[in-house]
Amino acid sequence: MTPWIAAAVFAVLGYGAGWLHFANLARNVALLTGSAEVPMLQALGLAALRFALSGAVLFAAVQFGAPALLTALGGWLLARTIRLRAARRESDAANGTPA
Numbered sequence: 001m002t003p004w005i006a007a008a009v010f011a012v013l014g015y016g017a018g019w020l021h022f023a024n025l026a027r028n029v030a031l032l033t034g035s036a037e038v039p040m041l042q043a044l045g046l047a048a049l050r051f052a053l054s055g056a057v058l059f060a061a062v063q064f065g066a067p068a069l070l071t072a073l074g075g076w077l078l079a080r081t082i083r084l085r086a087a088r089r090e091s092d093a094a095n096g097t098p099a
Contacts, residue, residue, distance in 0.1 A: 006064040007071040010057075014075030017057040021076070022083035024050040 001009075028046045031038045054076070061072035092098070 001064070003065055003067050007067040010061045010064065010068040011071035011075040013057050014061070014072030015079045016075075017054050017072075018076030018079030019083065021050050021054050022080055026083070026087065 024046055028043055028050070031046070032043055058069065058072060058076075061068040
């Protein structure tokens with residue numbers, strides 16, 4: 001695989017891993033801050049899954065060189081930005097703050 005094809009593939013994989021990472025983070029925060037009693041093992045399991053997935057994608061990207069790693073991180077950060085904006089809109093809507 002050429003470095004530029006690997007970079008394109010890892011940009012998409014990085015975005016997907018980032019999206020899942022922050023979706024899982026939001027779920028974990030909701031579990032830990034909700035009124036329902038959540039087993040600590042479940043919360044720790046979600047956190048471990050989140051780190052393992054992100055680490056696996058970034059480790060695989062390293063095997064293909066710097067362009068793949070940088071584009072994977074760029075995709076991951078793009079997913080972070082999108083998820084944070086969506087969370088902010090949801091929070092503002094719930095609090096009655098105009099957008």
